[in-house]
Amino acid sequence: EPFFIYSIAANFALFGVSTWALRSTASFYAALTVAVFWLMLRRLRGPAIAWIATLGLLFFRWHVHFSRTSFRTITVALFLCLVILFIDRAVRGRRRRDWALAGLFLGAGFYTYLSFRFAPFILALWGLAAWREGRRPDAMPDAARGARPTARSPMRGVALALAVAAVTFLPLGIDYVKNPFHFRGRLDEVSLFDQGWMQGLRAVGVNALGNALQFAIPGWGDHVPKHNIPFRPIFDPVSGLLFFLGIGVLGWQAWQGGRGGHCGLSGQKGWNEWKPSAPGWPVLALAWLILMLMGSVFSFGAPNLLRTVAAAPAAIWIYAEGLSATAAELCRWLRPRRPEALRRWLVAGALTWFALWQMAEYFIVYPKAEGVWQNFNYFETDLGRWMRAAHAPASGPSDRSGQSGGNDGFGLTGLAGETGVKAARFDLGKDTLWIGSQILDHPTVRFESGGAKPAGARYLSMPEALTHDATTSGGAHLILATSFNGLLPFLMKHFPQGEVVHEFELPDGSILALFYRIPAEQLLDAAAAARVWGRGPTPIPS
Structure with missing residues (x-):
């Protein structure tokens, strides 16, 4: 088709x-x-x-x-x-x-x-x-009907059409x-x-x-x-x-x-x-x-x-x-x-x-x-545009929707009309995004974010996302907590110095997901992260 x-x-x-x-x-x-x-x-x-x-x-x-x-x-x-x-x-x-x-x-x-x-x-x-x-x-008769079809007259035409x-x-x-x-x-x-x-x-x-x-x-x-x-x-x-x-x-x-x-x-x-x-x-x-x-x-x-x-x-x-x-x-x-x-x-x-x-x-x-809104991938669209704008220069090109945005190094200017951006310092040229595999690979996210997986974005896996040696950038970790993976209470309990840097809100006011930022100095070594997580390595798909 x-x-x-x-x-x-x-x-x-x-x-x-x-x-x-x-x-x-x-x-x-x-x-x-x-x-x-x-x-x-x-x-x-x-x-x-x-x-x-x-x-x-x-x-x-x-x-x-x-x-x-x-x-x-x-x-x-x-x-x-x-x-x-x-x-x-x-x-x-x-x-x-x-x-x-x-x-x-x-x-x-x-x-x-x-x-x-x-x-x-x-x-x-x-x-x-x-x-x-x-x-x-x-x-x-045919003359009165404008060549009204009969059993014989259209057969050659039908044969031509079928051919x-x-x-x-x-x-x-x-x-x-x-x-x-x-x-x-x-x-x-x-x-x-x-x-x-x-x-x-x-x-x-x-x-x-x-x-x-x-x-x-x-x-x-x-x-x-x-x-x-x-x-x-x-x-x-x-x-x-x-x-x-x-x-x-x-x-x-x-x-x-x-x-x-x-x-x-x-x-x-x-x-x-x-x-x-x-x-x-x-x-x-x-x-x-x-x-x-x-x-x-x-x-x-x-x-x-x-x-x-x-x-x-x-x-x-x-x-x-x-x-x-x-x-x-x-x-x-x-x-x-x-x-x-x-x-x-x-x-x-x-x-x-x-x-x-x-x-x-x-x-x-x-x-x-x-x-x-969920059926039309509102969250995935918002996430993809957010990632695209966040990685673009402040005066960079417009996103796929025709709206411009960029990251000034002190919070995200983002897209017109976005809500929930906190006044927290982060730099996506240095910090790492941790996003569930099903979300990061979602066609809408890929389309709106520019096609390939953006630099600095990784598949969310615990306790890897909590460790300071998981990335060589030396920056903070921005973990996507959603209504499906339920990570927000865990992150707030064990990393109280962290902060919400962006919320993905539906038009009805409900929050589907947010990025929780753990500063680089609060990240753990592998052994401590494993103890805090309390179980084996766990890929988080959503």
Whole structure:
């Protein structure tokens, strides 16, 4: 799945190695997805549904969140939208170029994330539904439908698209043959069937229920703070109801072959004047949603918004269909003097409510949720930037976040907004940092501190960190005491002359870790350190 990594490398080459360049890669593809989604839906369903769904996607917490983090899953929906867009263009316009582009994006999509493997099945179900609809006696002729697909007309184009997709996929396919683990390794890691088929099937049933209820039922949402407000549903109650109504509308439309009565705004003159809806669209929307949720249904930890983020456009499309149909039915029931204006106000009001709720959830509630800051490596980021700034000259280059800092030899000037720095004398050109191996080797710490292990930093091991002969620098020892290793009471008891020189504080005010400085003259010889520690050599990982 190298596409996202290649994109990050290109962004680093253009804008330098930085957190901004890393995150902006996902933001670029997420924004592009919104634009392509609008183009796709405008062709499939017309401007009204396209605008409702696209505005919804623009504020959809599910999509917005993963546009601001560096997960490769955000690219799947973009390629699926491109494939659908060019298939529709090819069918309506009968241009070989569009078939070739559809095949190109189909083959390239396999380089994004595992869930794109469901894309061919989504497209196949869409094709079957369109073929079934095209066989109806009342089906409109090609001339009236803009080259409506039949059983024969698109086959050469489909063959061309498949050929281009195969050529595009070939390098990845060769890698799968040479390295089978690359093809199924992750699938085996998250499989529910490693304990037997019956237990696996029961787990699949539970996961399927959870993935369905997560859209509107409190307590059933994704529990991982890195993905979601723990256990919070995707939609608010009102929008969730419209979403499930949309599923009902699309189910009826699919059963009726796309002609199951009105579909809300899409059938109103002046509101949605465009070519007739693409055949098979209800099946496409439902298949897109259901199959892109399968990555969570068939793996542990469900529901999982990260693995299924490619379903977000389908979910918001279905919500738009439910909102459109509901607005039309309310107007039909109320019989206002100006139904068109009322429909518009109902849709605008519902979208405004949806946007405000989603943004409040994300930007107000989510940052205060338990475990969010830890899940996003806030401490590791702070530590890496602290180390980078502490080892830089006072007027040295900026850190990876764009903030400057340095060590003046009498305390750390550090990063803008840092708290907890004590007025203690230390010199990281001479003193030694002792940090647990899991923390010092953490990718975020390495990235933010400049890549390699900084000079003067050593893996924390006791009682070695207490001895004056552990380093030749002759300076003090700064030992990282964390909430996990519990070293602070021990250090304060046996080295009362020591002092806290920096605290790593979360935004909620809790202290995750701190550096405790033992002056050089207070360090012990090996025998005394062993007696104080009271046990054998102990590596401290965290």
